[in-house]
Amino acid sequence: MIRRRRRVTIADVAEVANVSAMTVSRVINNKDAIKPETRQRVMKVIDELDYAPNHIARSLTGSRSYTIGVIVVDIANPFFAEITAGIETVAWQHHYNVILCNTQEDPRRERQVMRMLEAKQVDGVIVCSTRLADDDLPRLLEMFPACLLFNRETTAKDANVVMLADAAGIVRLVEHLEAGGRRRLGMIAGGSRSHSAQARLDGFRSATNGDDALIEHIETAHIHTGFRAAQTLLARQPDLDGLVCHNDLAAVGAMQACMTHGKSVPGDIAVVGCDDIPLASLISPKLTTLRVDRRVLGELIARNLFAHIDGEQPTRRQVIRHQLVIRDSAP
Amino acid sequence: MIRRRRRVTIADVAEVANVSAMTVSRVINNKDAIKPETRQRVMKVIDELDYAPNHIARSLTGSRSYTIGVIVVDIANPFFAEITAGIETVAWQHHYNVILCNTQEDPRRERQVMRMLEAKQVDGVIVCSTRLADDDLPRLLEMFPACLLFNRETTAKDANVVMLADAAGIVRLVEHLEAGGRRRLGMIAGGSRSHSAQARLDGFRSATNGDDALIEHIETAHIHTGFRAAQTLLARQPDLDGLVCHNDLAAVGAMQACMTHGKSVPGDIAVVGCDDIPLASLISPKLTTLRVDRRVLGELIARNLFAHIDGEQPTRRQVIRHQLVIRDSAP
DNA sequence: ACTTCCTATGTTAACGCTAACATTCCTTCT
DNA sequence: AGAAGGAATGTTAGCGTTAACATAGGAAGT
Numbered sequence: 001m002i003r004r005r006r007r008v009t010i011a012d013v014a015e016v017a018n019v020s021a022m023t024v025s026r027v028i029n030n031k032d033a034i035k036p037e038t039r040q041r042v043m044k045v046i047d048e049l050d051y052a053p054n055h056i057a058r059s060l061t062g063s064r065s066y067t068i069g070v071i072v073v074d075i076a077n078p079f080f081a082e083i084t085a086g087i088e089t090v091a092w093q094h095h096y097n098v099i100l101c102n103t104q105e106d107p108r109r110e111r112q113v114m115r116m117l118e119a120k121q122v123d124g125v126i127v128c129s130t131r132l133a134d135d136d137l138p139r140l141l142e143m144f145p146a147c148l149l150f151n152r153e154t155t156a157k158d159a160n161v162v163m164l165a166d167a168a169g170i171v172r173l174v175e176h177l178e179a180g181g182r183r184r185l186g187m188i189a190g191g192s193r194s195h196s197a198q199a200r201l202d203g204f205r206s207a208t209n210g211d212d213a214l215i216e217h218i219e220t221a222h223i224h225t226g227f228r229a230a231q232t233l234l235a236r237q238p239d240l241d242g243l244v245c246h247n248d249l250a251a252v253g254a255m256q257a258c259m260t261h262g263k264s265v266p267g268d269i270a271v272v273g274c275d276d277i278p279l280a281s282l283i284s285p286k287l288t289t290l291r292v293d294r295r296v297l298g299e300l301i302a303r304n305l306f307a308h309i310d311g312e313q314p315t316r317r318q319v320i321r322h323q324l325v326i327r328d329s330a331p
Numbered sequence: 332m333i334r335r336r337r338r339v340t341i342a343d344v345a346e347v348a349n350v351s352a353m354t355v356s357r358v359i360n361n362k363d364a365i366k367p368e369t370r371q372r373v374m375k376v377i378d379e380l381d382y383a384p385n386h387i388a389r390s391l392t393g394s395r396s397y398t399i400g401v402i403v404v405d406i407a408n409p410f411f412a413e414i415t416a417g418i419e420t421v422a423w424q425h426h427y428n429v430i431l432c433n434t435q436e437d438p439r440r441e442r443q444v445m446r447m448l449e450a451k452q453v454d455g456v457i458v459c460s461t462r463l464a465d466d467d468l469p470r471l472l473e474m475f476p477a478c479l480l481f482n483r484e485t486t487a488k489d490a491n492v493v494m495l496a497d498a499a500g501i502v503r504l505v506e507h508l509e510a511g512g513r514r515r516l517g518m519i520a521g522g523s524r525s526h527s528a529q530a531r532l533d534g535f536r537s538a539t540n541g542d543d544a545l546i547e548h549i550e551t552a553h554i555h556t557g558f559r560a561a562q563t564l565l566a567r568q569p570d571l572d573g574l575v576c577h578n579d580l581a582a583v584g585a586m587q588a589c590m591t592h593g594k595s596v597p598g599d600i601a602v603v604g605c606d607d608i609p610l611a612s613l614i615s616p617k618l619t620t621l622r623v624d625r626r627v628l629g630e631l632i633a634r635n636l637f638a639h640i641d642g643e644q645p646t647r648r649q650v651i652r653h654q655l656v657i658r659d660s661a662p
Numbered sequence: 663a664c665t666t667c668c669t670a671t672g673t674t675a676a677c678g679c680t681a682a683c684a685t686t687c688c689t690t691c692t
Numbered sequence: 693a694g695a696a697g698g699a700a701t702g703t704t705a706g707c708g709t710t711a712a713c714a715t716a717g718g719a720a721g722t
Contacts, residue, residue: 001642057708311332
């Protein structure tokens with residue numbers, strides 16, 4: 001079915017330039033000594049024939065495929081889309097391409113994707129928020145010459161890790177609320193499967209006294225789930241004066257619930273979110289939240305991976321702290 | 332630098348199973364006749380050695396690389412991120428991977444990216460909203476066995492095209508406004524470089540009488556640029572009772588400008604946007620706008636490309652219509 | 663002049679796989 | 693029994709590139 005147009009090969013160039021294939025290869029790769037005159041002649045032919053090296057063949061002989069894999073749970077999620085943008089930028093700077101794999105939170109698919117990437121001989125993988133079990137992960141990651149895990153710890157050898165300091169971020173939010181005089185804080189916590197939800201919850205527990213009656217869980221964090229959770233929580237704990245939410249969407253819902261409950265934000269109760277999505281600064285009152293520059297985060301992640309690929313001593317474990325964004329909902 | 336662990340090859344399997352490499356290849360590919368007994372034996376060895384075919388080598392001999400390229404101007408833009416998610420889903424169904432390339436609106440980079448993808452022997456490319464000039468595009472696209480252009484026409488041979496019916500969508504918005512009794516409509520039009528901005532403007536001009544005094548241009552469509560443009564327009568045309576905006580962000584800004592101007596939405600003036608971003612249904616008044624299911628659009632785009640790759644007669648030109656989403660800002 | 667030692671280039675084989683052709687060994691038919 | 697034909701498997705070569713080794717030719721030293 002696929003009809004590929006015949007490509008110009010090194011052999012073609014060699015014939016026209018009247019040298020051996022190896023000489024052409026050397027010219028292309030700037031390797032060994034080549035007489036300037038020969039180099040020029042070869043270059044001219046390359047130009048005339050519009051020759052470009054076949055990367056597939058190169059990958060077969062050489063040690064590199066100049067391709068990395070990026071595995072995300074959902075590329076349609078702006079969080080991962082922006083990280084991916086950052087990764088792609090750095091990859092391109094290193095003359096690399098990115099094979100993007102969306103797992104849709106399915107660990108089985110994640111496993112298949114990894115095997116496929118290995119079969120395609122990628123030089124490294126970046127795995128964002130994997131849903132794979134601890135006992136599966138190391139074996140899979142160790143297939144790759146280099147790998148980097150975002151927001152997940154692992155025992156795999158040679159795996160670098162970049163973590164968001166979710167717990168620390170929530171601690172800062174709590175401290176900010178307490179500095180503002182808030183004394184009775186509740187939390188709307190996220191789904192149990194996700195690493196960050198667990199970390200944020202841990203942060204809240206360690207910063208407060210961790211009374212479980214002050215915590216309400218939601219499986220997926222959206223405006224309406226945040227709304228309902230806040231309603232439940234406020235019914236149970238009417239005297240709350242601060243509310244920490246797993247993310248901004250939940251916080252938006254929670255604010256609406258507070259107002260429905262006759263509590264003004266931030267007058268009667270302060271509400272904070274996490275992530276600083278665009279909506280956070282567009283609603284009223286504007287939301288106090290945590291921010292990370294996700295594009296820069298992606299660049300940092302990619303740089304860490306390429307350090308590994310290039311054999312430099314990469315940072316085994318890097319922790320990225322959130323920035324506290326103070327707005328009207330918790331001034 | 333890169334140390335790849337030695338892979339199990341067909342030769343290894345062949346040796347252990349005591350057959351020729353070709354027989355193993357046949358078993359893997361379900362080709363030709365194989366004695367059931369032999370097949371079983373080979374399968375067992377494949378399983379024991381955990382053999383997986385090397386896709387790079389396959390690509391070199393075979394006609395397919397089982398990889399497509401997706402070129403977008405900005406993957407961090409949710410519009411393209413969701414389309415990409417749809418594309419990836421379908422690609423995976425076809426046992427394909429996606430090389431994602433972000434061009435950041437730079438035509439030079441786009442050209443380089445295409446050459447790279449060709450060198451990596453992708454079986455097809457999807458190009459979203461290219462910024463390349465008409466005289467460059469065909470030559471580049473014709474390098475690929477299959478290609479699909481989103482939101483851009485071209486004279487390239489064998490290029491399929493999927494277009495959004497932007498103009499028709501705006502016409503429908505205008506008709507909706509007029510059906511609601513609005514008589515004097517203005518427009519905030521988008522940047523000149525983008526195809527869709529041009530199409531939306533054309534739609535507006537053809538549906539109204541196209542008085543240029545009623546149109547205000549912004550280079551990049553954001554809330555604040557929409558706000559400013561609406562202010563300028565309202566100062567010039569105080570009696571407007573309907574405002575069509577290039578996209579939702581601009582519309583949000585425009586609504587704010589209307590209110591600043593003492594005009595209520597939708598009482599005094601109706602405002603409509605385009606794209607149906609999440610914010611559209613979250614602000615007050617909720618925004619009337621045009622919607623396209625972007626994930627489904629991505630799936631459709633990918634299916635079109637794979638039809639081409641698989642040699643079926645693909646649809647040369649497909650036009651996708653928006654759906655009118657009527658909300659409070661223009662009921 | 664002869665060895666030595668670079669510099670510039672060539673030759674061969676291999677990467678892992680499969681297309682294309684070749685061979686072997688049955689079965690079936692006359 | 694011998695021919696014919698199909699099923700099962702093997703052999704060879706090639707995809708485009710580069711690593712590794714081989715060779716030619718010239719400059720320099722003795």
